Amino acid sequence: MENSSFNLDKMEVELIDGKAIYKLQTNSGLIIMNDLIGKTFKIHSGKEINCCNCGKKTAKSYSGGYCYPCSLKLAECDMCILKPELCHFDKGTCRQPDWGLQHCMIPHYVYLANSSGLKVGITRTSQIPTRWIDQGAIQALPILKVGTRYMSGVFEKLLSTEINDKTDWRKMLKGDPDEIDLEAKRDELFELFGEDLDDLENRFGSDKVSILESELVVDIKYPVEVYPEKVASVSLDKAEVVGGRLQGIKGQYLIFDVGVINIRSHTGHKVHLEL
Ligand SMILES: [Zn+2]
Structure with a gap:
């Protein structure tokens, strides 16, 4: 079965009875990723990245899923998000004070x-x-x-x-x-x-x-059947198709028999799944 294409977002996670449950939002609804362990599937690149803020096409993704202008404009792309001790809200220079109030000043x-x-x-x-x-x-x-x-x-x-x-x-x-x-x-x-x-x-x-x-x-227990002996990373920047037999999920990584892919770092990539 081939799904219609959608923009990748990080997997949603939930902790149920000490186990990590992963869900992926696709055009045809939420997929419980835990159910795909042991199965073979592929992620096809749509060769397009859309900014996860404004939706515009961007040749490269900045700050994990944004176009360049948004990465300069949004508070969530500022250096203080990586280094919270550099927060400058109190100086009155937060890029988006309302966002800062809701996300940082809490x-x-x-x-x-x-x-x-x-x-x-x-x-x-x-x-x-x-x-x-x-x-x-x-x-x-x-x-x-x-x-x-x-x-x-x-x-x-x-x-x-x-x-x-x-x-x-x-x-x-x-x-x-x-x-x-x-x-x-x-x-x-x-x-x-x-x-x-x-x-x-x-x-x-x-x-x-x-x-x-x-x-x-x-x-926290993760749905992993087998851990890889060597960790080879795969990405849709280098390959048009990524996938194989899914051996496990941990962090925001899918562990395929052919390598691991960081789903979060593909935020905004247009893809379709071949299940
Ligand atoms: Zn943008």
Whole structure:
């Protein structure tokens, strides 16, 4: 069966009974991607990228799915989204203050996760557990709740002097990492950074910073039959068709027997599926 073409968007995710469920929005409705594990299918490139904001054709995708003008104009494409400690909302220079109010000037979590090993990260409270699944984390634990994205970025930067703030996606796709006692790690970090955390709490105001001492670890299982021994990445920038037997899904990656494809980095690519 061949679907009509549509613009790719990241897979929607849900955590049900500890399992990651993936759905892909297509022109003919939502496809539960977990049901395709063990099956063969292909993604055909429509050789066209449409900006996920304005819909215009763009030869290249910027900031993960935007045309060049939108990437310069939108707050979500600004450097402070990658580096939240650079948030400049308070200076009155946010590219889109309304967007900033809705997405950045709201409560965020700082969390520990185990994706390719221990890491620290931040997310809007509403993005839990989505953010963790998008990163392929098998365990996660919120450790701080703070008033804004900026504050979470400052805490993350502090903690990243001690632990990683990146996921090694190749390692993440080679298998599940060893389990980590995240609660013990949290307690260690609180011990180690006690004074710095107190200083930041005083700076931001104690009503804006909650140190979370007794949250529970969230465990996440991914629909993966077999992990690849070698991680070869495939993309529609290099090939017109990508696909094969689907062995698993983790993070935003489809793990085919012929290689892995990052669906998120194909946002806005026009495609059709051959199921
Ligand atoms: Zn655009």
